[in-house]
Amino acid sequence: MPDAARPPRHVLILGGTTEARRLAATLAPEPALRVTTSLAGRVAAPRLPDGEVRIGGFGGPEGLTRWLREHAVDALIDATHPFAGTISFSAARAAATAHVPLLALRRPGWVPVPGDDWHQVTSLDEAAAALPGLGSRIFLTTGRMGLAHFAHLTDPWFLVRSVDAPEPPHPPRMEVLLDRGPFTVEGERALLRAHRIDVLVTKDSGAAATAAKLTAAREAGIPVVVVGRPPVPDGVPMAANPDEAVKWIHAVTAPLSARPVHTEPIGFPHPLD
CATH class of the missing domain: 3.40.50 (Rossmann fold)
Known part of the structure; x- marks a missing residue:
């Protein structure tokens, strides 16, 4: 049961992908969480995810840092397209500056099989x-x-x-x-x-x-x-699917007394090993 005295933990998903929508659909019904998905606004009629939605850019890493602080974000998920490299690096800088845990949700890439040219x-x-x-x-x-x-x-x-x-x-x-x-x-x-x-x-x-x-x-x-894909910023833990991301979110948003012990830096916990 969620703690009635504690406000819901705010999770910001940088979305626009199928994985981001699946993640929001899983998390939005949880009373202990407040889920916001941010969409870049490049598609005229995007498929809107569950939970709260914002559309438009942040104004670079500085703008995202301000947003994280002003909206009391407790965890940040970069679930953007694997080729949306600019926002991924902005997210890494903003998360480090605002001291918000960050996870990159990246679907596995394709692998050639016999017969491929x-x-x-x-x-x-x-x-x-x-x-x-x-x-x-x-x-x-x-x-x-x-x-x-x-x-x-x-x-x-x-x-x-x-x-x-x-x-x-x-x-x-x-x-x-x-x-x-x-x-x-x-x-x-x-x-x-x-x-x-x-x-x-x-x-x-x-x-x-x-x-x-x-x-x-x-x-x-x-x-x-x-x-080929651009790299994920150094130091950012990765999840291969929404289920792994859900486990990570539950770990980093749990009360301190309920969290598992980790050796990673507090800014980038990585309980998926």
């Missing part, structure tokens, strides 16, 4: 540089925000899939497909055939919702350019 790169610029030698009809699934990296490629034809319509700059020969996962292997097979795709470009976002394209590309013998 993967070309692994470290950036969108490297992905664009790899395309001229691989094919001419490209299925680009890296999101609308990164199209400028491919805008100089005038010869290839691009099929661009995104949730919202992209804005310039973008490749001159391009068709836009507005859609949101999860996607099926059957649907991805049909898409590759209908558009005569001979190269797939994707970020290593992980998860099953968008992995069907990898299976379809492998079956069709299509090369895949895979952009």
Whole structure:
């Protein structure tokens, strides 16, 4: 039973992912917790999670630090997209400054299997540089925000899939497909055939919702350019799924007398080992 004399512990989730919504759905009904999810506001009609929701940026690490202090946040979860690198580093700086425990919730990345023809790169610029030698009809699934990296490629034809319509700059020969996962292997097979795709470009976002394209590309013998993830800030503990994150939250928001003993610095407890 929660302590009636103690206000609910405030958990801030930096969200926008399926894992963030699952985490909020699990935590929001708990009377001992107050759950707020922050969304960047880049999607016109986001799927709203359970609990309280705020939309918009914080104004860098300094703005996030102020928000953590003004709203008495007891635990911070970075459950943003694996490629949302800027907010992750802002979260690490803000959490350290405000002395708020921080956890990064990151789904596991994809792993190639026999039959895959993967070309692994470290950036969108490297992905664009790899395309001229691989094919001419490209299925680009890296999101609308990164199209400028491919805008100089005038010869290839691009099929661009995104949730919202992209804005310039973008490749001159391009068709836009507005859609949101999860996607099926059957649907991805049909898409590759209908558009005569001979190269797939994707970020290593992980998860099953968008992995069907990898299976379809492998079956069709299509090369895949895979952009690797940016690193998680040093010193930040990680959880691979919402269940691990729930255990961490319960540990760091429990009364001091009920907490397990840890050897990690108090600013970044890590009870998941």
